[in-house]
Amino acid sequence: MKLFGALLVIFGFGAGGLILANAYRERLAHLKQFIRGLNLLAVEVGYAMNPLETALRRVAQNLNGPVADFFAAAARQLAVLNNAGEAWQRTLKDFQGKLTLTETDWACLAELSALLGVTDQANQIRAIRENVARLEAVVQESQEKVKVNERVLRYAGFILGMILVLVLY
């Protein structure tokens, strides 16, 4: 019974560590998907000249996972609200629980809402590209952290579990 309890503590903490490490990796993947999505949006706006609703829908078709759902949801919101900023903000709010992003990431994405759809082509592209550049900086900064933290968290859970078992015994 004691042995079972000890194993439960070790694997419980180990799993917690793995989940946290996974969250780090997922955040990075989501940020990269957003960068890809926004680059595609810049192409849709700049070259294809598609209306924003179509552009968002086409971006969603070229992505996968929850970020694709995000762009599809933004297109749907825009069709209902007729206001790009509001649609973008509302989609960001709806997806807060569905994507593994930090407050800083959300704030960075939220900046687009002020300009989306309401300026000329050159300024639209500039705004999207600026947002992409900011996200890329976040990704670069995170990549270093992820490398260190992911490895630490992966083992730290198990080690912490083992220490706890030793202390309790």
Place this chain on the structure above:
Amino acid sequence: MWQIAQPTKVPDPGYRALEFLAPGIRQVVAGFINGSRQRVQEIRLRLNRPLMAEADGSWMLRPDGGVTVHAARAWFVGETDLMGTLERMTASSLYTMEEELRRGFITLPGGHRAGLAGECLVRDGRLLRIKSVTSINLRLAREMPGIARRLLPFLWSNGRFCRTLVISPPKAGKTTVLRDLIRAISNGEIAGHRCKVGLVDERSEVAGCFHGVPQLDVGVQTDVLDGCPKAEGILLLLRTMSPDVVAVDELGSYEEAEALRDLLHAGVSVLATAHADNLEDLRKRPSLFRLLADGGIQRVVVLSRRLGPGTVEGIWDETAGSFLPVGSFCLSSQIEPGNSW
């Protein structure tokens, strides 16, 4: 028990255009349309100035949709109202409207048109586009099918549609009459003479095209060149669409008149409008005078607002050199008595 269906009143296009207005002012304009006996023609938004509507006169609108003569009591158009409206009109895609911003107007679904004014971006002395919009004039498209029916018999000769020019001062119904004449001759409403009509709609006012598709009824046999300069469009239609009649709105320049003169020898008839109060004024316009002198026009329909918009003051027969014995009459009164155009 059998019941005869009651004819339903055609909804005012003002209601359909409400969807293009930002939520705040939509309530105000809806209130005005509900309370107004006259049909709304224009809704004007000017930044930091009173919201106005044109319906048999210009009115400043109060927040409850009533009208006022005191600017202080009117609804003042804020940036949210203006930008919200512009965003709805452009489907949140202003970047797709650069050409429209250069031309100064946006054509909307339903054939309505939004005129724009504001700060302009100029390069090398040429207007690039309106940089920041501070005024929007939403002009409501209004179709009046059948309005020109009374004119039709006078515009045919030997089984062919006469080369016709409709003249009037502004707001006397030229474009509405032109649209209905196009619809009628295209559908063959006179003695089954169905004509192929080529329409050059430079300002998207006649057919009200949205993405090239006519939103207003211009007949089953009408090909529309939307947003095309008239002089170029006339020749392009002649070469490519073999029309029986070429129609243009607001003829004015030498190039346009010359392009129409080319049609004289191509066996194609003409239906056009021009700004002029009367025949004397028309003959004083050098570009149009030459067209008349060369027999380029056979009938001139003179319109005014004397008995209401669409008052026919006379139909001039250029070949006979006299007015046809038709007297003057109001076209709009036969469609909806008492209604404003």
